[in-house]
Amino acid sequence: MSKNSIFDKFSAQRQADPDGMHTDFIGVRTSMEFGCFSNPGLVEQMPPVDEDYLEWIDILESADYAKDRFVMVELGAGYGRWGVRGALAARQAGIKDIFIGFAEAEPVHVKWLKQHAANNGLRDDEFHLYEAAVSDKDGSVDFYVAMPDGSEGNNPAAWYGQAKAKDYEVVASQDVRGKHSAGQTHATQSAESELYEGHRVKTFATGWKAVEVRQMAANSVLRDFEVIDLLDMDVQGEEVKIVAGAVDELCARVKRLHIGTHSREIEYELYQILSKLGWKCLRAYPCGSLTKTPYGDVQFVDGMQTWLNPRLLPVDDFEVEQVNVPEKPEPAEGQEAASNASGQQGLLIGIKSRIKSLFGRKAA
Numbered sequence: 001m002s003k004n005s006i007f008d009k010f011s012a013q014r015q016a017d018p019d020g021m022h023t024d025f026i027g028v029r030t031s032m033e034f035g036c037f038s039n040p041g042l043v044e045q046m047p048p049v050d051e052d053y054l055e056w057i058d059i060l061e062s063a064d065y066a067k068d069r070f071v072m073v074e075l076g077a078g079y080g081r082w083g084v085r086g087a088l089a090a091r092q093a094g095i096k097d098i099f100i101g102f103a104e105a106e107p108v109h110v111k112w113l114k115q116h117a118a119n120n121g122l123r124d125d126e127f128h129l130y131e132a133a134v135s136d137k138d139g140s141v142d143f144y145v146a147m148p149d150g151s152e153g154n155n156p157a158a159w160y161g162q163a164k165a166k167d168y169e170v171v172a173s174q175d176v177r178g179k180h181s182a183g184q185t186h187a188t189q190s191a192e193s194e195l196y197e198g199h200r201v202k203t204f205a206t207g208w209k210a211v212e213v214r215q216m217a218a219n220s221v222l223r224d225f226e227v228i229d230l231l232d233m234d235v236q237g238e239e240v241k242i243v244a245g246a247v248d249e250l251c252a253r254v255k256r257l258h259i260g261t262h263s264r265e266i267e268y269e270l271y272q273i274l275s276k277l278g279w280k281c282l283r284a285y286p287c288g289s290l291t292k293t294p295y296g297d298v299q300f301v302d303g304m305q306t307w308l309n310p311r312l313l314p315v316d317d318f319e320v321e322q323v324n325v326p327e328k329p330e331p332a333e334g335q336e337a338a339s340n341a342s343g344q345q346g347l348l349i350g351i352k353s354r355i356k357s358l359f360g361r362k363a364a
Contacts, residue, residue, distance in 0.1 A: 002294055004053075006060045007046065010092055016041040021119070025056070026088045029119055034079050034112050035157035049295045051304060054283060055082065055232070058258040058306055061318075062230040063089035071225055073101040075134045075218070075242070076234040076260075078160045079112040080104070083127070084120050086230060098126050103221060105133040105143050105213040107197035108156040130221060132214040133164060135238045136245030141165070141215045145196050148207030163236035164215075169204040218246040227312065228253050234260040234302070240269045251277060255312045261287050261303035267326040274307050282306040283321040293322060 012025045020040035021029040025047050030036045038044075047056050063070055063086060070090035074083035083100040090098045100122070104110050110131050117127055133141055142165035147154045194201040199211035222228070231254045233239060239259055243250065250257070257279075261267045267286060274281070285291050287303030308315045 003046075004057050004295065006057055006064060009064055010060055010089065012043070012045050014043050016043055024085070026060075026085050026092065028081070028085050028088055030079075030081065030116065031112075031119065033157065034116070035160075049293075049298065051285070051298055051300045051302065053295060053298070054285065054293070054304055054306070055258055056085075058230060058232070058256060059086050060089055062086065062256055063093045063095070065313075066090060066093070066095060066229045068095065069097040069099075070095045071099050071101075071228050072230045072232065073103070073221065073225065073228050074232045075103045075221070076236060077102040077104040077113060078106075078109050078234075079116045081116070082232050084116055084122065086232075087122055087126065088120060099225075100127040101130065101221065101225065102127060103130040103132055103134045103216070105131070105215075106145060106156065106162045107199055107211065107213075108145075109160075109162075111197065112156075128224070130216060132216040133238075134216050134218050134221060134235060134242060135164070136217055136241040137215065138217050138220055139215045140212055142169070142202060142210040143213045144208055144210050145199075145201070146209035161236060164238070165202075165204070165208070165210045169206060169208065169210070172203050172205045218242040219249050222246055222249040222253055225253055228255065230256045230258060232258045237262050237266065239266050240273070243270060243273055247273075247277065251309060251311055253312075255309050257305070257307040257309075259305045259307070261305060263287065264326060264329045267303055267305065268328050270305060271326045274305075278310055279307040280310060280315040280318070281320070281323050282308060282318055284323045284326070286324055286326065291324065 010026060012027070014023060014027065017023045017029055018041070019029070021031055022036040022038045023029050023043040025044050032040055047053050059082060062072065070086070072083055072086040074080065077083055080102050083102050087098050087100050102113055104113055110129065113129060133143055144162050144165055147159070153159050194203070196211050199213070202210050202212070204210065233242065235242060239261060259270060261270065264286065267284070271281070271284065284305045285293065285298070285300050285303055287300055289303070290297060290299050308318060
């Protein structure tokens with residue numbers, strides 16, 4: 001098992017954190033409140049070889065190559081762990097001009113992101129927070145904030161896989177005798193009296209809960225930046241909409257894309273779109289797989305793809321690591337298959353929550 005050489009350009013010489021936070025390889029201090037499952041005060045000397053290891057490579061390579069100014073945008077930021085890591089990597093690379101854009105819709109994670117940025121010394125003029133879900137259109141959407149009662153990992157510290165509510169969801173209602181139903185129009189009061197961080201909660205007939213949040217088109221975010229060294233996306237199924245809807249801005253402004261993928265269909269479509277645009281794929285690993293990498297076997301929950309923009313980077317300076325070219329998935333047949341796919345997607349969110357709760361993948 002080998003180590004990527006980019007880690008040799010950065011150092012991790014520190015003592016245990018006196019405040020009991022987790023300190024990662026690049027020096028980012030993370031509160032245990034956010035779901036960090038390591039021992040309090042632990043200082044990480046090297047990231048473990050898991051699916052995050054590949055994201056570390058993109059962060060460090062982007063910071064190392066940036067030279068005088070480093071700009072990163074993180075979509076689906078959670079508490080901002082990758083954007084803050086990018087900022088501290090750029091500082092360690094000697095860059096003084098740093099700016100990070102964060103986009104996050106989950107209200108508790110938004111609050112934690114502000115705290116996380118402050119804990120790690122980001123000044124107000126070094127970042128901007130878009131309190132929004134990102135897709136292909138501006139507007140507003142219902143955004144899941146809770147799974148059905150009794151679901152494992154049903155809290156913001158364990159669950160970093162929130163997503164837009166599915167089209168099939170119907171708001172539940174409650175009649176005056178306390179009976180629940182879906183779509184009632186008489187003798188009822190709406191099941192929307194609960195508040196979540198100041199947002200009115202919608203309880204669906206499926207038991208899932210959501211709040212209405214702002215949605216921004218990716219174009220609306222990207223146009224705020226002249227050049228972006230790294231665009232990091234973990235957007236829970238919106239990947240294709242974002243890339244297809246923002247092709248011009250991506251090609252004009254973004255040097256490198258790191259995309260977390262959430263289905264084989266998404267992986268195939270992204271590969272088709274970006275290949276046809278002439279982008280160079282450095283690495284691609286499928287979701288839900290145990291896959292051999294140059295650094296060892298990795299169990300992927302989300303998949304990932306790394307792409308370089310030949311319009312803004314000399315792509316020949318970067319070697320292709322490993323590209324598992326996605327194959328076109330077999331189409332589902334009939335209404336039953338479509339219905340099953342919807343149900344499976346909801347189940348997948350719960351499964352991913354449990355995995356992330358057990359192993360702390362999104363919180364470490």
